[in-house]
Amino acid sequence: MKYNFIKKGFFPLLFVVTGHFSLAQDYWQQRVEYKMDIDFDVQNHQYQGTQSIKYTNNSPDTLYNVFYHLYFNAFQPESMMDVRSRTIEDPDGRVRDRIQKLDNSQVGYHKVGKLEQDGSAVDFIIEGTVIEVELAKPIPPGEETTLNMTFESQVPVQIRRSGRNNAEGIDYSMAQWFPKLAEYDERGWHAHPYIGREFYAPWGDYEVNLTIDKNYIVAATGVLQNADEIGYGYQENGIEGKRKGKTLTWKFKAENVHDFVWAADPDYKHVIANVPGGPVLHFFYQETPETKEWEKLPELTIKAFQYIEKNFGEYPFPHYSIIQGGDGGMEYPMATLITGHRSLRSLVGVTVHEALHSWYQGLLATNESYFAWMDEGYTSYATSLTMAHVFDGEVDWFNNGSYGGYFALAKSGKEEPMSTHSDQYETNFAYGRAAYSKGAVSIAQLGYIIGEEARNKALLRYFNEWKFKHPDLNDFVRVAEKTSGLELDWYYDYWVNSTKTIDYGVGKVEEFDGNVLVELVREGALPMPMDVVVTFKDGSKKIYYAPLSIMRGEKPNETDAERVILPDWKWTHPSYNFQIxxxxxxxxxxxxxDTGLLADINRQNNKWTNK
Ligand SMILES: [Zn+2]
Structure with a gap:
């Protein structure tokens, strides 16, 4: 008995351990350490910067080039962002033709001064929002190099995400504000021009020293290192004493992040709140009649964080800041910029959504250009659940929620596969509905396919195995497969790479030889396992479950009703018969x-009733 136990138990355990280690060895990611000193002039909205990046090449390839993003160059007439916005059929209302109308004092720019690699000047050209650098000497696998740059920048008027003087009067919303090294991964370089959206960058540490007019309060990614020195104790009353001279230098450090945001305004009110056993929350906003709901925000954000950490994984950073700024809501590491003139529900909704991006984007840093739906969709899904918890309600996926959004897309004739590059969708509508709605449905519907418990476990396991990395779709699929024991490639082949839709119906129902024959028909091209709920006249229910053969297994029964497992349905077969x-x-x-979690685009034919 004892020998058998060891034989059965020990070897699988060994296998699991080796499996895990080989995964870690196969995966690699580049690493950066930024140090930046910024001298900011609030009169001209310009700043001078020096930047040092220690770059470690963890790839198996020798690198001969590097690339940087220069995001502010997008805010110039005739930039790719400008022309795209003026030629797409449904431009973002915040952008439209506004970039074309900017004069020299209103545009954004980054001008690069000196650029050196380990002390030697390098050749580079600036192509719109990208610097193409030919390195002075190649970086072999496993080696590091230091890149030093000086630059001069001008903050554009607020057009999209970042800029000065936003619609609510916040002076500086500083996102995408520094020359930022592009990411190199197993798919190569991602020096995407800044056209509309989506960010992707190497993981690393940031040290940012920002010198600015002493009347400004600065909110940022990272932890303030010199609160005492500048007389700013992160207390509710904001700035106190000690401020001499015209400027102050704010010193921030952030560890293991892939971006750095800051915002500054002389009139920020600063409120702090502690999530018990979790991070410190910071709220920065201008106290006006339009922001009165912010008073209730700390308590509700604490409630949200507690729910999120329990269900989606532990928040690993010491701080999270909710900062009034920007032009809607946008996620950054350890912080968000949100507009603040909102009803309570809208204010909490945007806060929860952006905070959840700390999980789906901040920590699970998918390449957003290719997998925007994995951060917007998963975030939207988790937001629905968290909002229901915070306001003690139920999730309504169907009316205004994600399913409704997806059905409208599927019937619009404008749907494109979710594998489309985010900037390359024909319409903003198709991008938005795919990333947010169809992405959220992908997760809700996964519960229909593998069971809710396995889906929830897969989400947590995905977080724990892939946080602080760059997962992609396959990494999530593998986790979901290992957690459920089912094969799932087919689901994503259809759901992500195609616009095929689900439509099943109940066909003929007839009595034959004292039993009932039921025909199911597949009208849509996308195959799914079938949960058929039969309700008897005495009120009892029975579930007839037909798995797809390509799942190679069955989900568990999570209902109270008795379940009959039918033979597999082969996707090539348009109809299927079973007997009651x-x-x-x-x-x-x-x-x-009967749950509605199957995204069947036509539910008219889903139910047969005995008349
Ligand atoms: Zn989002």
């Missing part, structure tokens, strides 16, 4: 998926 014991008279109704 007993007379037709006993049956009240037969319905495909």
């Amino acid at each position: 014991e007993g007379n037709l008279d006993n049956i009240q109704s037969i319905e495909i998926d």
Whole structure:
């Protein structure tokens, strides 16, 4: 007995351990250490910067080039962002033709002065929002190099995400504000021009020293290192004493992040709140009649964080800052910029959504250009659940929620596969509905396919195995497969790489030889396992479950009803028959998926009722 136990138990354990280690060895990611000194002039909205990046090449390839993003160069007439916005059929209302109308004092720019690698000057050219650098000497695998740059920048008027003097009167919303090294991964360089959206960058540490007019309060990614020195104790009353001279230098450090945001305004009110056992929350906003709901925000954000950490994984940073700024809501490491003139529900909604991006984007840093739906969709899904918890309600996926958004897309004739590059969708509508709605449905519907418990476990396991990395779709699929024991490649082949839709119906129902024969028909091209709920006249229910053969297994029964597992349905077969014991008279109704989690675009044919 003892020998058998060891034989059965020990070897699988060994296998699991080796499996895990080989995964860690195969995966690599580049690393950066930024040090920046910024001298900011609030009169001209310009700043001088020096930047040092220690760059470690963890790839198996020798690198001969590097690339930087220069995001502010997008805010110039005739930039790719400008022309795209003026030629796409449904431009973002915040951008439209506003970039074309900017004069020299209103545009944004980064001008590069000196650029050196380990003390030697390098050749580079600036191509719009990208610097192409030819290195002075190649970086072999496993080696590091230091890149030093001086630059001069001008903050554009607020057009999109960042800029000065936003609609609510916040002076500086400083996102995408510094020359930023592009990411190199197993797919190569990602020196994407800044056209509309989506960010992707190497992981690393940031040290930012920002010298600015002493009347400004600065909110930023990272932890303030010199609160005492500048007389700023992170207390509710804001700035106190000690401020001499015209400027102050704010010193921030952030560890293991892939971006750095800051915002500054002389009139910020600063409120702090502690999540018990979790991070310190900072709130920065101008106290006006339009921001009165911010008073209730700390308590509700604490409630949200507690729920999120329990269900989606532990928040690993010491701080999270909710900062009034920007032009809507946008996520950054350890912080968000949100507009603040909102009703309570809208204010909490945007805060929860952006905070959840700390999980789906901040920590699970997918390449947003290719997998925007993995951060917007997963975030939207988790936001629905968290908002229901915070306001003690139920999730309504169907009316205004993600399913409704997806169905409208599927029927619009404008749908494109979710594998489309984020900037390359024909319409902003198709991008938005795919990333937010269809992305959220991908996760809700996964619960229909593998069971809710396995789906929830997969989400947590995905977080724990892939946080602080750059996962992609395959990494999530593998986790979901290992957690559920089911094969799932087919689901993502259809859901992500195609616009095929789900439509099942109940066909003929007839009595034959004292039993009932039921025909199911597949009208849509996208195959799915079938939960058929049969309700009998006596009120009892039975589930007839037909797995797809390509799943290679069954999900567990998570309902109280008895379940009959039918033979697999092969996706090549447009119809399927099964038998219910007993007379037709006993049956009240037969319905495909009574939960609504199956994204069946036509539910009219899902139910047969005995009349
Ligand atoms: Zn989002």
